[in-house]
Amino acid sequence: MNVAEINIKSIREKFPILHQKVNGKPLVYFDNAATTQKPQSVIDALNKYYTTDNANIHRAAHTLAARSTEMFEDTRKTIQAFINAKEAEECIFTKGVTESINIVAQTWGRKFLQAGDEVIITSMEHHSNIVPWQMICEEKGAILKVIPINDAGELLMDEYEKLLSPKTKMVACVWVSNALGTINPVKEIIEKAHSVGAKVLLDGAQACSHLDVDVQTLDCDFLAISSHKLYGPTGVGVLYGKRELLEAMPPYQSGGEMIKEVSFERTTYNEIPYKFEAGTPNIGDVIAFKHALDFINDLGKENIRNHENELLHYLINSLLALNETDVMSSGVETHNYASPQQPIKLIGTAKEKVSVQSFIIEGMHHFDVGMMLDARGIAVRTGHHCTQPLMNRLGLDGTVRASFSVYNTKEEIDVFIEAVRKLVKK
Amino acid sequence: MAKKITDIQNSIIENFELFEDDMESILFYLMDLGKKLPAMPEEHKTEEFIVKGCQSKVWLYSSFVDGKVFFEADSNTEITKGLVSLLVEIWSGQTPEDILNSELFFIEKIGMSRMVGSQRSNGFTSMIKQIKMYALAYKTKL
Numbered sequence: 001m002n003v004a005e006i007n008i009k010s011i012r013e014k015f016p017i018l019h020q021k022v023n024g025k026p027l028v029y030f031d032n033a034a035t036t037q038k039p040q041s042v043i044d045a046l047n048k049y050y051t052t053d054n055a056n057i058h059r060a061a062h063t064l065a066a067r068s069t070e071m072f073e074d075t076r077k078t079i080q081a082f083i084n085a086k087e088a089e090e091c092i093f094t095k096g097v098t099e100s101i102n103i104v105a106q107t108w109g110r111k112f113l114q115a116g117d118e119v120i121i122t123s124m125e126h127h128s129n130i131v132p133w134q135m136i137c138e139e140k141g142a143i144l145k146v147i148p149i150n151d152a153g154e155l156l157m158d159e160y161e162k163l164l165s166p167k168t169k170m171v172a173c174v175w176v177s178n179a180l181g182t183i184n185p186v187k188e189i190i191e192k193a194h195s196v197g198a199k200v201l202l203d204g205a206q207a208c209s210h211l212d213v214d215v216q217t218l219d220c221d222f223l224a225i226s227s228h229k230l231y232g233p234t235g236v237g238v239l240y241g242k243r244e245l246l247e248a249m250p251p252y253q254s255g256g257e258m259i260k261e262v263s264f265e266r267t268t269y270n271e272i273p274y275k276f277e278a279g280t281p282n283i284g285d286v287i288a289f290k291h292a293l294d295f296i297n298d299l300g301k302e303n304i305r306n307h308e309n310e311l312l313h314y315l316i317n318s319l320l321a322l323n324e325t326d327v328m329s330s331g332v333e334t335h336n337y338a339s340p341q342q343p344i345k346l347i348g349t350a351k352e353k354v355s356v357q358s359f360i361i362e363g364m365h366h367f368d369v370g371m372m373l374d375a376r377g378i379a380v381r382t383g384h385h386c387t388q389p390l391m392n393r394l395g396l397d398g399t400v401r402a403s404f405s406v407y408n409t410k411e412e413i414d415v416f417i418e419a420v421r422k423l424v425k426k
Numbered sequence: 427m428a429k430k431i432t433d434i435q436n437s438i439i440e441n442f443e444l445f446e447d448d449m450e451s452i453l454f455y456l457m458d459l460g461k462k463l464p465a466m467p468e469e470h471k472t473e474e475f476i477v478k479g480c481q482s483k484v485w486l487y488s489s490f491v492d493g494k495v496f497f498e499a500d501s502n503t504e505i506t507k508g509l510v511s512l513l514v515e516i517w518s519g520q521t522p523e524d525i526l527n528s529e530l531f532f533i534e535k536i537g538m539s540r541m542v543g544s545q546r547s548n549g550f551t552s553m554i555k556q557i558k559m560y561a562l563a564y565k566t567k568l
Contacts, residue, residue: 023449099557367482368457372505375449 006303012407013188014039014295022097026376028412033178033206033383033403037229039295042232045288053287056280058257062411069312072283075290077211079238081292083223084160084214087243092273093281094204095290096237097205098128100224101172103276105132107249108222109170115141117169122147122155122184123393124177127386129203133172142169149393153180158175161192168198175207178387179401180348181356183211190220199245205229209405210354212301212310214241231405232292239276253278304406308355311404311413315357318417319344322424343424347399358385358399360422366398369423374401378417428494428519435532441472442536452537456508463511466500477552481507484549488560496558502543506550509533509541514560519558522568525561529552 012018015037020027031038047073055064057072073088076077080088083209096205109132113119118135123146130140137144145168152329171193174184190200201222214224222245227236241249251258251269255278269275296304323342347358360370370382383398384391391397402416445451458509477484482503489496497518501507512532517525533539539551 024447365482367503368453369503372450372453375453 003114006299006307006406007306008335008407008409009223010178011299012409014041015407020406022377022379024373025307026415027175028376028378030402030404030408030412030416031379031381032405032408033181033401035234036209036405037407038233039231039294041286041291046233046284046292049284049287054284055417057283058274061193067324068283071287071290075286075293076294077289078277079225082213082297083208083225083240085240088215089272090240090243090246091236091240092241092246092276093286094224094239094276095235095252095282096226096228096235097203098237100222100237100239101129101203103252104172104224104241104249105136106221108112108199108245109133109136109248110138111248113137113142113169115136116144116167117142117144118161118167118259120145120147120160120163120168120171120173120193122173123149124153124155124180124182124184124387124390125172126178126203126205127388128391129174129201131173133170140325144362145169146389147173148177148392151260153182153394154352155176155182155184155189157185157188160189162200164192164196166196168193170201171197172201172203174203174205176205176210176354176356177348177387177390178206178356179358179387179399180350181206181353181358182350183207183352183354185352186220187218188198190218194219196245204286208353209296210301210305221245224408225293227285227289228257230289231295232289232290235282236285236289243272251275251278255279257356258282258401263346273392287338298407307406308404308408310382311408312353312355314359314410315402315404315413315416316346319346319357319359319420322417322421343418346395347394354378355404356401357403358401360396360399361420365424366400369400371418372423373419377413378416428521428524429518430468430514430523431528433558434516438515438532439535440514444462449537449538457504457510458508460501460504460507463499463507468513471500474564477556482549484553486553486556488564488566493568495523495561497560499553501549506541507533509538509550510553512525513550513557514555520539522565525530525543526558526565 017037018027053064053067053070057069076088079091085091111305113136119137119142121130122131133144142395145163148156150156171182173189176183186202191202202220202226204223208225223240223241225238229232258270258275258278260270271333321346343362366382370380373380381401466485471485475485475487477486482501484498487498499510499512499514501510
């Protein structure tokens, strides 16, 4: 399928939630970095699973159990192909990115980190890729180091190199910033980390719906994924890890499924991935997740990306156009601090970005902006986006963030811009 | 004698009925109300009197004169400030007893019930609790 064949109207028809009014206005959903909406195929798969296929997996001899087990493992094969993992067993089902990161911090970290070792993160991490590392570092006497950024929201790679040393054991890095949209140069980050013998965990929460994912080419050691940001159900995620690492890691939780044999004297653990999947998993949502991945595969990532990038550029130009008053031609840099002359300030102006744009409006709190937009049926995210250290670095207490998915349109951006224009003039 | 808390709430609801549930107009009106709230003296706008929320914060200062509780308040967000001004209108100048016995029913009626309940997102919910706490404290002083 080439770009011209992507038909947004027919894509939108697959998302029943989009066709409603909010506060009397047609819904404009620009909060996709928080969670994406679900296509009918995902909703149908959930419904079908509970209507005809529900059974506990990997255990019983009966037909329903065989059917649900097969469908569950089918999702594993689909995600394996989606990220080009060498083996399906390297893909562990979790609750989401947060749990995926916690597993690595609590099992790999507990076994391999020692006092004086160093863990490197970036200034733009989500709290879920800060706190798990803070906790394990504190427990182990390891040291957490942070890669700084420039004002555009790009990592200072020279500073990263200075932080690297034989003491570095882990680089835990967000692939795409949820607050700024910045795409980090992860290939280079991984190569440099490996050159000092460190492992790399990528937080892929925001990246996987927009970018091509190939864990073998990237050579990342771990990748954390959330289904609900990939048009799939909430409560499902994936931890990808290289086989030798997953095998060396102790189990995370204990219970059913993760065991090989249990006696009161001793328990031996199951093989990966089951070693990390204690208890009955979220079977229905995992099965429906496959349909979300199919939806993305059918459209093609490149087509999705091209459409979203077009929206992003349209949005940026439209927002900046709101600054173009008579005073505008004074040669003031476009990405200056917001002022009465330049009421819109874009936050996050990296060269490499996905379709996420944060901004602030001069003299208006982001909370008020969010409420006013909602009154017009427009859903955006406001606040610190669970990235308080990043907001501190930028000298902000929050932003307004618009983030796009494949079903968004330029017409929606026009509605959004009209609403923002009204606030600027207020 | 202070106007009854129920009567004040009813007249607020009446004012908001003019907007016929148009959320945008309601919010613009709230922001205007916020602007009319008497400025809070800077010496009371301190960390001590802050009521924190995840997105918006509220300052709340109280005093107790002749058996009545008086409130000064402010917020860093305009919509919250508008709601805060309504709370001041309703509760400032009332007796601790009347404040403690009152139910806030106007918030839901003006379509702003989302502003209450989620303490994390909003200093407004915490403010309601804080006002009642002050009233209770002054009551025990009597």
